[in-house]
Amino acid sequence: MHSRPLSPHASVYRFQYTMIGSFAHRATGVAMAVGLLVLVGWLVAAANGAEAYAVAVALLGSVFFKILLAGWLLAFCYHLFNGVRHLAWDLGFGYEKPEARRSFRAALIATLVLFVVLAWLLFAARGVAS
Amino acid sequence: MSLRTPLGRFLGLGSAHEGASHWTAQRVTAVALVPLTIWLIVALTSVPLADHAAVELWIGRGCNPVLLIALLFAVTWHSHLGVQVIIEDYVHGRHAKPLLLLVSGFAHALLAVGGVLAIVRIAVRSFG
Numbered sequence: 657m658h659s660r661p662l663s664p665h666a667s668v669y670r671f672q673y674t675m676i677g678s679f680a681h682r683a684t685g686v687a688m689a690v691g692l693l694v695l696v697g698w699l700v701a702a703a704n705g706a707e708a709y710a711v712a713v714a715l716l717g718s719v720f721f722k723i724l725l726a727g728w729l730l731a732f733c734y735h736l737f738n739g740v741r742h743l744a745w746d747l748g749f750g751y752e753k754p755e756a757r758r759s760f761r762a763a764l765i766a767t768l769v770l771f772v773v774l775a776w777l778l779f780a781a782r783g784v785a786s
Numbered sequence: 787m788s789l790r791t792p793l794g795r796f797l798g799l800g801s802a803h804e805g806a807s808h809w810t811a812q813r814v815t816a817v818a819l820v821p822l823t824i825w826l827i828v829a830l831t832s833v834p835l836a837d838h839a840a841v842e843l844w845i846g847r848g849c850n851p852v853l854l855i856a857l858l859f860a861v862t863w864h865s866h867l868g869v870q871v872i873i874e875d876y877v878h879g880r881h882a883k884p885l886l887l888l889v890s891g892f893a894h895a896l897l898a899v900g901g902v903l904a905i906v907r908i909a910v911r912s913f914g
């Protein structure tokens with residue numbers, strides 16, 4: 657196979673801050689792919705009985721994992737709202753530059769609001785795994 | 787369904803095989819995951835997560851195992867497709883790329899099977 661130019665040609669574009677939105681979508685996606693290990697680990701621990709679950713609770717309740725869980729929650733909120741932007745683009749809406757910038761800012765604000773609400777419900781209101 | 791012109795196919799440009807179905811599956815799973823993930827997180831806010839009996843009860847109750855399995859399939863598939871694109875975009879090593887794609891594919895398959903089995907075990911216990 658002859659070699660073709662490979663996408664993404666990130667280096668040929670002048671930097672625009674909306675690029676951060678696109679890159680962050682991938683970064684949060686990869687972060688959550690790693691987080692799948694925890695989701696499945698939690699389910700397996702629950703299936704394996706009370707003793708195995710107690711180990712998982714001790715692990716997930718540690719400060720280290722609480723910080724990670726908060727990070728995954730933030731990644732989820734961003735990926736959710738930015739994903740909706742992508743779905744809207746796929747339907748042909750919001751391509752104009754001012755619209756794309758506006759929706760990026762809206763997604764950031766929505767991310768922060770949802771993160772604060774969910775973090776409060778999961779952590780502060782009664783504490784995850786504690 | 788193919789959206790490619792015969793000339794494009796002959797020249798070997800663009801997607802090699804199943805590019806469009808990859809793209810579609812990524813979007814379909816994304817749409818499914820919007821309600822499923824919001825449901826899971828909101829539902830978990832009212833489950834005492836440190837209490838094994840309560841967690842087990844919640845996982846096995848009513849529609850929860852069905853929705854959890856649906857979520858697990860959608861999320862592992864979506865994640866598999868997404869990680870695949872990222873590996874294809876950023877890893878160009880002749881051996882590293884296929885190896886990483888293989889590892890990611892296997893890992894996602896194991897996560898899907900392992901997670902679904904765990905949910906089924908809990909559901910069977912709570913039905914029995």
